[in-house]
Amino acid sequence: MALVGVDEVDLPQWTAVDQRVADAGLWRTVQALPANARVVIGLAMRASRKLSLVTGLLKIVTGCVTAFGLLATADVLNVLLAPGSLSVNVVDSLPAVGVVVAAYAARALLEAASAAAEAVLKPRVEQSVHENIHAAVARVDLIAFEDSDYADLLRQCMKDGVRSIEYSIDAIADICGSAVQLVAAIVTVGLLHPLLAPVVLLAVVPTVWASARAAKLSYKSYLRMVTRNRRQSIASGLVTERATAAEMRACTAGPALVEEYQRIGRQLTAETQRLELARTRVRLAGRAAAGVGTGASFLILGLLLHANSLPLALAGAAVVAMRMASTSLNATMFNVNFFYEHTLYLELYTTLLEQTAARTRPTSTITAPAAPARIELANVSFTYPGQPEPALHEISLTIHSGQIVALVGENGSGKTTLAKMITGLYLPSEGTVRWDDTDLTEADEYSVYDRIAMVMQEPARWPMTVHDNIRMGRLSRDDEEAVKAAATQAGAADLLAENKVLSKQFTGGRDLSGGQWQRISVARGIYRQAPILVADEPTAALDAHAEDAVFRSLRALATEPDRTTVLITHRLANIRHADQIVVLDKGRIVEQGTHLDLMAANGPYAALYSVQASAYQPA
Numbered sequence: 001m002a003l004v005g006v007d008e009v010d011l012p013q014w015t016a017v018d019q020r021v022a023d024a025g026l027w028r029t030v031q032a033l034p035a036n037a038r039v040v041i042g043l044a045m046r047a048s049r050k051l052s053l054v055t056g057l058l059k060i061v062t063g064c065v066t067a068f069g070l071l072a073t074a075d076v077l078n079v080l081l082a083p084g085s086l087s088v089n090v091v092d093s094l095p096a097v098g099v100v101v102a103a104y105a106a107r108a109l110l111e112a113a114s115a116a117a118e119a120v121l122k123p124r125v126e127q128s129v130h131e132n133i134h135a136a137v138a139r140v141d142l143i144a145f146e147d148s149d150y151a152d153l154l155r156q157c158m159k160d161g162v163r164s165i166e167y168s169i170d171a172i173a174d175i176c177g178s179a180v181q182l183v184a185a186i187v188t189v190g191l192l193h194p195l196l197a198p199v200v201l202l203a204v205v206p207t208v209w210a211s212a213r214a215a216k217l218s219y220k221s222y223l224r225m226v227t228r229n230r231r232q233s234i235a236s237g238l239v240t241e242r243a244t245a246a247e248m249r250a251c252t253a254g255p256a257l258v259e260e261y262q263r264i265g266r267q268l269t270a271e272t273q274r275l276e277l278a279r280t281r282v283r284l285a286g287r288a289a290a291g292v293g294t295g296a297s298f299l300i301l302g303l304l305l306h307a308n309s310l311p312l313a314l315a316g317a318a319v320v321a322m323r324m325a326s327t328s329l330n331a332t333m334f335n336v337n338f339f340y341e342h343t344l345y346l347e348l349y350t351t352l353l354e355q356t357a358a359r360t361r362p363t364s365t366i367t368a369p370a371a372p373a374r375i376e377l378a379n380v381s382f383t384y385p386g387q388p389e390p391a392l393h394e395i396s397l398t399i400h401s402g403q404i405v406a407l408v409g410e411n412g413s414g415k416t417t418l419a420k421m422i423t424g425l426y427l428p429s430e431g432t433v434r435w436d437d438t439d440l441t442e443a444d445e446y447s448v449y450d451r452i453a454m455v456m457q458e459p460a461r462w463p464m465t466v467h468d469n470i471r472m473g474r475l476s477r478d479d480e481e482a483v484k485a486a487a488t489q490a491g492a493a494d495l496l497a498e499n500k501v502l503s504k505q506f507t508g509g510r511d512l513s514g515g516q517w518q519r520i521s522v523a524r525g526i527y528r529q530a531p532i533l534v535a536d537e538p539t540a541a542l543d544a545h546a547e548d549a550v551f552r553s554l555r556a557l558a559t560e561p562d563r564t565t566v567l568i569t570h571r572l573a574n575i576r577h578a579d580q581i582v583v584l585d586k587g588r589i590v591e592q593g594t595h596l597d598l599m600a601a602n603g604p605y606a607a608l609y610s611v612q613a614s615a616y617q618p619a
């Protein structure tokens, strides 16, 4: 039985697209190569036009010089094997020998230069690809992160997609060089005897087929193993990361998790073995057929010699040119195949950008009101991606500025989800959310976010100083006094005075207790100074004094002009003074009113309140 995830899970949806690519026939795949090459070359050109051109040019010139050197070698043989005295032939061949030496020297220099240019180009392309991904993902709609398919695609792309682009650059650069050599060799062979060129080409066909087939086998296996690989990396994280270190020990779950890691590892190894066996079979078949092809090409050369269709002097040159044609054809095909193998992974990058664009809210010229006087939800329903049931059902609610609205209800009743609808972080699946007359679906998302301050239930733990953790509330605001005031109101003044970097990932950094993190999160929300303040269980981890102080601060903030405050808390005593208490149950509003109204109604709220109050009564 699986411990991490389940053994037989559906493949993520994005693999369906890639599966189609993997299943496509060889011809369709070859047809797709130019388009993929354009993507990679486009990325390289955008990263550095000059370096890309220099790299390509150097590769082509290197190919030309190599071809020239090999043809000069053929020329040397041609002169040496010519009829007449060998000593005279040796002297006659010296100029050609000089050309060979010069060509090899030039090739060495050019290879060094092109390797240097490529080495500088690749990190730039990698950086630019990462920048593209980060810029796109930073704008993707928040709900995309709740879709495990998208999250998985993003992870795979960061892991394999970007690396494949680097490999593709290598391959394209090498194709430029080897293709030039190939053309030179085929032309030479063809000039020596027209029959030889097609024979050389035919000899390489089986190798091409075998390499392409092997690449497809690998990629199909990669797609099959995607979920298992992910589960193994999750299991690895559970054993090795700090977040689970304490609880894993306290639960004595270490051996079970290590065993789970090993178990998934065994499944992966079995798949790798299966794959390698299949690949070896395919490669061996290709090699055998290619060997027969090469033998046939030399047989034909022998027959031509025998039939006196080719003089011996030219046969020496033909052997060199044929070797060169077959080597450069093999090299070109190896590179084309290498490129092809990586273009399959390149699909991850293009799919990610497409999916990210599809999940990004369109830009809008409609700006959200600076300080909405009214927030109105009309028949709002919301379903999380991949979930069968809505988390919110037909919610209708109006909130006026100046009000404190409290959302209460049992765990999982929909409070956090509703807060995200009110603030436009999520858009409704059905119904509308309006701020004044602006439908949030149509508004520019950044103008919406600009108006909100969220004290999250699980606040971000920014790996920064305390000061910057607070300033993250609004980086565009530069107000030292306000940072101090926010820290004081949230009970984080001592932490600010110490101002350590809050991350154990840095030397000298420190971590905080849950309650201390919460104080900093409240300070950040206060510092943000937004017209709509939402605090989602802001005091769940705070001690009684701190809780009291934070609620006093939030109530004081709520009295500022044009401020709308939404509080979520399970400690009902803190929201007795709220202007409106909204009680949720299973995603529906079941009661609404002031504390006095709801107590008088003697419904679910009164029941919850009485349970809490009774805990403070004398036995």
Ligand SMILES: Nc1ncnc2c1ncn2[C@@H]1O[C@H](COP(=O)(O)OP(=O)(O)OP(=O)(O)O)[C@@H](O)[C@H]1O
Pocket (backbone or CB within 6 Å): 146, 384, 385, 387, 391, 409, 410, 411, 412, 413, 414, 415, 416, 417, 418, 457
């Ligand atoms: N990311 C998610 N993906 C799928 N379902 C979710 C997700 N987050 C919450 N839910 C589900 O949506 C429903 C409402 O969750 P929500 O977090 O809004 O409840 P809540 O009232 O804030 O709970 P709590 O008091 O425990 O914080 C629950 O059934 C929950 O399981």
